[in-house]
Amino acid sequence: MSSQTVQTELFAVAQGCPECGGTLDSSGRETHCKNCGLVTEQDQLDHGPEWRTYNREEQKRTGAPRTATRHDRGLSTNIGSVESSDISPRRRRRLARQRRLHGRSKYSSKRDRNLAHGLGEVRRIASALSESRSVKEQASTLFREAQDADLLIGRSIEGGAAAAVYASCRCNGLVTMDTVADVARCSDSHIWNCHRTFLMELELPIPVSLPVDWVARICSDLPLDVAPEVRQQALKLAEQATESTEVNGRPDGVAAGALYLASRESDIRLTQATIGEAMDLNPSTVRQWFQQIEEHIVD
Structure with missing residues (x-):
């Protein structure tokens, strides 16, 4: 049984048809009698969501969900602006003053404002x-x-x-x-x-990024398609660079150097400028780590 069906039955129990006293159905956008078909209400407001309960005495309305992205957890309200010719200028000025004072009352201190x-x-x-x-x-x-x-x-x-x-x-x-x-x-x-x-x-639990983690991202940001064997060779070089004591530095630079070294043996021929542009690195940075990996890792 869905929550909407339960809500409909609870609403029907609370009210009866004013014409024949039959059961009312408010499952759609209108409320009508199941016996005589009398429409008692149209374009009604949405009565949901409700707490998921099957007891009418414990049925409660729910508001907007709480969120950590708001200073008040999203529980405050706003007085919206109404553009209507039916409101007098005096009433409009009063609403504007109430809106301004309501906005100021949201912050109890300078700390809340910050x-x-x-x-x-x-x-x-x-x-x-x-x-x-x-x-x-x-x-x-x-x-x-x-x-x-x-x-x-x-x-x-x-x-x-x-x-x-x-x-x-x-x-x-x-x-x-x-x-x-x-x-x-x-x-x-x-x-x-x-x-x-x-x-x-x-004491933030931030994991340490490794050169192996950056290889896949560099390959996805490149304008050219990287062959699987080149990617596997770059991952292998990045793992060896991580375990090596001679190659130690920024992980994205080490991964870029490993990818450039792996691409030299393929037909892609990635340049240092292309790899550096994909990761916003200077070509000299790619060249530095490429030379260290070639010197200490490659036999």
């Missing part, structure tokens, strides 16, 4: 990066914890929001600081400062 501004910046950056809703909520929770721990004192709110998004993306996948800094409203030095503070004070 929290609202920071969470709005988190949503903007995460949307610009096309991140999922779970990443937005995780970044919002991290920003809220940082504010509760007084880690944002003396630091910019924009830097803290960008650092929270960067840390959440790192916990769920691969992302570079340059990618986050391109859509943030602060420099990457501010983001690094806040990110290091979050790592030390909040």
